[in-house]
Amino acid sequence: MLKQTxxxxxxxxxxxxxxxxxxxxxxxxxxxxxxxxxGEMVKSGELTDCEFLxxxxxxxxxxxxxGSSAAGARTYTATASQGLLFMVEAVFNAxxxxxxIVMTVANRAIGAPINIWNDxxxxxxxxxxxxxxxxxxxxxxxxxxHIQAFKLAxxxxxPVMVCMDGFILTHAYERVDMPTQAQVDAYxxxxxxxxxxxxxxxxxxxAMVGPEAFMEVRYLAHAKQMHALELIPQLxxxxxxxxxxxxGGLIRSYSIDDAETVVVAMGSILGxxxxxxxxxxxxxxxxxxxxxxxxxxxxxTAIREALKNAxxxxxxxxxLAVGRGxxxxxxxxxxxxxxxxxxxxxxxGLGGRAITKKSLHALFxxxxxxxxxxxxxxxxxxxxxxxxLERERQTRRSGPAAENMLRDIGxxxxxxx
Amino acid sequence: MSLQPVKFYQxxxxxxxxxxxxxxxxxxxANMERTNSLNSGHRACQGCGEALGARYAIDAAMIASQGxxxxxNATGCLExxxxxxxxxxxxxxxxxxxxxxxxxxxxxxxxxxxVKKAKGQGGDVRVVAQGGDGGTTxxxxxxxxxxxxxxxxxxxxxxxxxxxxxxxxxRSSATPPAARTATTMPVGPEPGNAFGQGKFVPxxxxxxxxxxVATATVADLRDLEYKVKKAMTFRxxxxxxxxxxxxxxxxxxxxxxxxxxxxxxxxGTFPVFEAEYGEITSSSKIRRLLPVEEYLKPQKRFAHLxxxxxAIDTIARLQAIADKNIRRYQMLDKEAN
Ligand SMILES: Cc1ncc(C[n+]2csc(CCOP(=O)(O)OP(=O)(O)O)c2C)c(N)n1
Ligand code: SF4
Ligand SMILES: [Mg+2]
Numbered sequence: 146m147l148k149q150t151x152x153x154x155x156x157x158x159x160x161x162x163x164x165x166x167x168x169x170x171x172x173x174x175x176x177x178x179x180x181x182x183x184g185e186m187v188k189s190g191e192l193t194d195c196e197f198l199x200x201x202x203x204x205x206x207x208x209x210x211x212g213s214s215a216a217g218a219r220t221y222t223a224t225a226s227q228g229l230l231f232m233v234e235a236v237f238n239a240x241x242x243x244x245x246i247v248m249t250v251a252n253r254a255i256g257a258p259i260n261i262w263n264d265x266x267x268x269x270x271x272x273x274x275x276x277x278x279x280x281x282x283x284x285x286x287x288x289x290x291h292i293q294a295f296k297l298a299x300x301x302x303x304p305v306m307v308c309m310d311g312f313i314l315t316h317a318y319e320r321v322d323m324p325t326q327a328q329v330d331a332y333x334x335x336x337x338x339x340x341x342x343x344x345x346x347x348x349x350x351x352a353m354v355g356p357e358a359f360m361e362v363r364y365l366a367h368a369k370q371m372h373a374l375e376l377i378p379q380l381x382x383x384x385x386x387x388x389x390x391x392x393g394g395l396i397r398s399y400s401i402d403d404a405e406t407v408v409v410a411m412g413s414i415l416g417x418x419x420x421x422x423x424x425x426x427x428x429x430x431x432x433x434x435x436x437x438x439x440x441x442x443x444x445x446t447a448i449r450e451a452l453k454n455a456x457x458x459x460x461x462x463x464x465l466a467v468g469r470g471x472x473x474x475x476x477x478x479x480x481x482x483x484x485x486x487x488x489x490x491x492x493x494g495l496g497g498r499a500i501t502k503k504s505l506h507a508l509f510x511x512x513x514x515x516x517x518x519x520x521x522x523x524x525x526x527x528x529x530x531x532x533x534l535e536r537e538r539q540t541r542r543s544g545p546a547a548e549n550m551l552r553d554i555g556x557x558x559x560x561x562x
Numbered sequence: 563m564s565l566q567p568v569k570f571y572q573x574x575x576x577x578x579x580x581x582x583x584x585x586x587x588x589x590x591x592a593n594m595e596r597t598n599s600l601n602s603g604h605r606a607c608q609g610c611g612e613a614l615g616a617r618y619a620i621d622a623a624m625i626a627s628q629g630x631x632x633x634x635n636a637t638g639c640l641e642x643x644x645x646x647x648x649x650x651x652x653x654x655x656x657x658x659x660x661x662x663x664x665x666x667x668x669x670x671x672x673x674x675x676x677v678k679k680a681k682g683q684g685g686d687v688r689v690v691a692q693g694g695d696g697g698t699t700x701x702x703x704x705x706x707x708x709x710x711x712x713x714x715x716x717x718x719x720x721x722x723x724x725x726x727x728x729x730x731x732x733r734s735s736a737t738p739p740a741a742r743t744a745t746t747m748p749v750g751p752e753p754g755n756a757f758g759q760g761k762f763v764p765x766x767x768x769x770x771x772x773x774x775v776a777t778a779t780v781a782d783l784r785d786l787e788y789k790v791k792k793a794m795t796f797r798x799x800x801x802x803x804x805x806x807x808x809x810x811x812x813x814x815x816x817x818x819x820x821x822x823x824x825x826x827x828x829x830g831t832f833p834v835f836e837a838e839y840g841e842i843t844s845s846s847k848i849r850r851l852l853p854v855e856e857y858l859k860p861q862k863r864f865a866h867l868x869x870x871x872x873a874i875d876t877i878a879r880l881q882a883i884a885d886k887n888i889r890r891y892q893m894l895d896k897e898a899n
Contacts, residue, residue: 166677167670194681196673200666201708208663208705212634212670215657217684218677220670238659342632342655342671344687351635351658352645 146323152284152314155321156249156307157182159288161192162329163247163295165221166336167213169198169206173228174261175311176251180223203228207235207246214244215350217341219295222246225311226253229267233274236304240275240366242351243340245298245305247291248276252412252463253311254496258547262497263311264463265411269440269472275366277305277373278441279393280411284309284319289392290438292324293380295333300376301369302339308440310413312497324388332387370442377439395444397436398451400426404433406513407455409448409477410462411437414493414500418461421505432509437473448480455484459512461491461505461523470520489515493523500524529553590622590787597624597653599631604651605643609816611780611806611823612640612721616692618780619719619804622787624654626794627688632675634668636693636702637661639728639808640721662701664691665709668716676715688794689715695722695736698803699763706763706801710770713798717790720763720801723808731811735761738831739883740876741863743811748866757879764837767801771840774800778834780807781823785846789836805832813862825857830884833891847895848888854881 150158156179160168168187170180187197196213200206206222214220224232229250239246250268254260268278279294281287287309294305309315340350354362374395381393399419401407408418415436425432435451437444452458458481460474469475471490478488489512494500504524512521529550537543590596599620606613624631635641635658644651645658659667668691678684691709693702698720709716725743726732733743739757742748746755767775773796778786786804793800807814807822814822826832829852835845855877858864867873888894 167673169670169673194677196677198669198673198712200669201711202704204663205666205669205705205708208659208666209670209673211659211663212657212667212672213674214670215667216632216671216674216678218674220674234660235663242659342657344630344632344655347653347655349645349647349650349652349656349658352647352650353642355646 146325147320148323149318149320151178152287152309152317152319153178153251154182155284155288155323156291156309157186158323159291160221160247161186162324162326163221163292163333164219164335165195166218167196167198167210167220169200169209169213169222171200171203171206171224171228173203173225175253175263175315176223176225176228176249178315179249179251183221203232204235207232207239210246210248211235211239211242211244214239214246215242215340215342217336217338217343219299219336220244220246221248223249223251225251226255226261226267229271230255233271236271236276237274239304243302243366243369245295245302245336247294247298247305247307249291250306250308251311251315252308260496261311263313264495264497265308266464266495268306268308269464271306272441272472275303276441277303277370277439279305279307279438280440281307281309281314282397282413282415282436282438284314284317285321285390286392287314288321288323289384289388289390292329292333293384293393297373297376297380299336301373303366303369303373308412313413322390328387332384374439374442374444393438395437395439395447396451397438399434399436401433401435401451401455403431404454405431405456406509407433407435407452407458408509409435409437409458409460409473411440411473412463414461414463417500417502418505421502421509424502424506425509430509430513440473443476445480448477449484452481452486453484455486457487457489457513459489459491459509461493463494465492465495487516487518489518490520491523492521498524526554589784590625591618591783593625595625596621597629599624599652599654600644601651601653603649605646606639607808607810607816609809609819610639610643611808611819612694612723613643614780614819615721615786615804615806616640618783618786619692619790619802620654620690622790623688623690623717623794626791630685630687631655632671632687632689633657634659634664634671634689634691636664636691636697637728638694638697640692640694642728661697663705664693664697664702665716665718666705667691668718669709669712669714672715688717690717690719692719692721694727695720695724696726696734699735699761703763707766707770710767710772710799710801713772715797715799717793717800717802719790720803721806722803723806723811725808725811727808727811736763738880740867740873740880742866743863753866754864760883764801764803768837768840770799772799772801773797773839775837776802776835777805777832778802779805779823779827779832781820781827782834782846785834792836811863813865814860818860822857822860825852827893828852829854829857830888830893831857831880833887833893835891842891845891845893848893851894854884
């Protein structure tokens with residue numbers, strides 16, 4: 146059914162259609178509307194056979210999720226940013242135990258300085274935690290990916306994060322096609338756990354494992370993610386059969402067949418990039434876009450194949466590996482290591498900095514002329530940076546850097562170049 | 563003819579002669595149906611109070627739940643000595659997740675069980691969480707308090723040996739003042755653990771007004787079994803803290819585990835009581851009041867108090883703490899005074 150609704154609400158409805166049995170949550174912007182929505186459905190009786198728990202921290206939220214999933218219940222939670230970091234020990238534990246929990250990450254920057262706006266630092270900080278990570282481009286895809294996520298998680302016995310851009314998607318009202326319960330039931334069978342805490346067949350879970358088997362256990366986790374590489378496209382195909390639309394998959398390309406420059410990105414920024422690509426195509430530029438839906442497992446082969454004709458690859462990412470450069474760019478570089486292609490890294494949109502068509506257009510034109518791989522911070526205000534560096538050169542007690550820079554800017558409005 | 567009360571106690575011990583009791587009154591451990599939930603063959607040290615306490619507590623919970631029990635365990639000695647595969651000692655469904663989240667994991671299990679039951683897909687399975695004092699009073703305290711506050715249907719059992727034993731005997735917030743640990747060495751002007759404000763989690767649990775709170779020691783195992791069974795008659799959050807001597811960490815003889823547990827109570831150092839909905843309902847009385855020295859002396863962790871010049875002031879402060887316990891928890895029988 147077509148409806149105009151908020152991204153968070155669309156996700157809440159989609160999760161409810163998946164017949165979750167235990168949901169636990171701790172509030173953090175911009176995740177709040179999702180769990181508020183489901184909480185209300187449980188409390189009002191609209192969503193039955195489901196326990197909704199308001200817990201005292203994200204660490205508890207993930208721990209409750211571990212317990213309920215281990216006891217055989219289909220389990221969901223959602224978080225963002227500081228919340229994701231607060232639960233990290235349990236995040237690794239959930240994947241280590243092989244529990245198919247589904248969690249929405251409403252992507253948001255990580256402090257300090259504290260910042261509630263969107264970037265991908267939170268989920269990318271967890272790139273090696275053993276969870277599958279899927280990135281949604283639109284609210285429709287966010288909704289669809291949640292339905293696929295439960296199926297994928299339960300098929301491979303691994304937890305799945307569905308990442309959607311905070312505010313940009315979570316708080317945007319867009320038209321979505323909401324599936325029916327019958328469609329979701331046809332797609333998603335009831336959860337059949339591989340392992341369950343059951344008095345009829347007692348098992349010990351989470352036992353100490355020493356050097357004699359630890360490597361093998363870890364390898365198996367990797368092998369399961371490699372299996373997910375095959376499953377994700379299949380689940381996308383099955384999804385299309387039931388729901389009649391393309392959603393999910395490992396990667397998604399746009400105008401790349403003859404493209405010399407291909408921009409690689411994840412999440413909602415893909416829409417803006419496609420608009421810029423259309424503009425530049427109209428001017429005769431051979432440019433295209435490759436969106437990565439599955440960040441973990443990282444689809445190296447699919448990316449290599451998609452970029453085999455590209456002469457120049459621009460990885461535009463909303464994250465920063467401080468002291469190194471790009472996180473996504475490093476992974477893409479690895480996929481292209483045998484190809485004669487330059488990979489340019491662009492760090493953009495940190496902490497919600499707007500990424501405009503104008504800036505992207507100028508950037509892509511500029512990079513088309515460059516011959517050395519480079520690292521660009523899109524729309525960085527060098528004046529502000531240099532003033533602070535100068536202050537630090539002049540004065541030992543130069544004070545807190547972030548606050549100095551804010552004072553120099555003298556405005557609290559969002560920064561649009 | 564006046565009634566002659568029958569005493570089941572053997573001289574000098576609290577061990578009840580099961581032979582003299584009707585079968586239904588015998589201890590769980592004397593029951594042919596006992597489940598050996600924590601089976602033999604685990605790797606605890608000789609005389610480990612925690613192993614003893616866990617065996618009695620979980621077997622009692624198993625009887626009380628007709629075998630329908632799941633356990634969540636915090637990291638710590640109990641988890642480490644009981645699980646290395648293929649020798650897991652647990653005969654019940656058991657999960658270890660992390661050091662600080664046993665209470666929350668148990669909450670999750672209880673939630674899943676509730677839904678499954680409502681759907682007609684599962685029976686009335688009960689949940690226990692268990693951890694050491696470190697996993698309970700320190701790192702797991704947030705999750706524990708959350709579980710209490712929500713009144714989740716979980717029995718949490720804390721095995722209190724007064725320190726982080728699994729990592730080599732470091733101080734926890736349950737370590738007694740003056741005790742030597744690896745991080746509170748008996749050196750400097752105030753040797754051993756500092757006198758802080760204390761953190762007696764049973765009292766904090768009572769402040770949450772949860773249905774049932776109790777303390778016990780491994781000296782009185784009938785009392786321990788009784789309290790676990792009693793706890794299982796309640797729904798909602800329940801908490802039992804069991805004093806479990808650790809021969810290794812306390813520097814005590816393996817054969818003194820029971821004696822030290824008894825002395826902890828008989829000196830007033832560890833109050834043994836029950837509370838319901840925030841109010842004390844019973845407290846175990848001291849039979850023969852003893853000075854705290856009797857409890858401290860057999861333990862090397864307090865040896866620095868009894869050198870050439872005994873630390874009279876420090877001992878007096880420990881005695882004052884015990885005296886306060888005796889008053890607050892009414893550990894003395896009025897008639898006995
Ligand atoms: C987050 C975290 N911090 C520290 C540890 C190390 N650690 C494991 S067990 C333990 C001590 C356990 O003490 P306690 O809970 O009192 O149990 P005991 O071993 O004394 O029975 C510590 C510090 C850990 N496993 N996880
Ligand atoms: S160190 Fe202490 S608590 Fe740990 S197994 Fe040995 S006696 Fe038991
Ligand atoms: Mg301990």
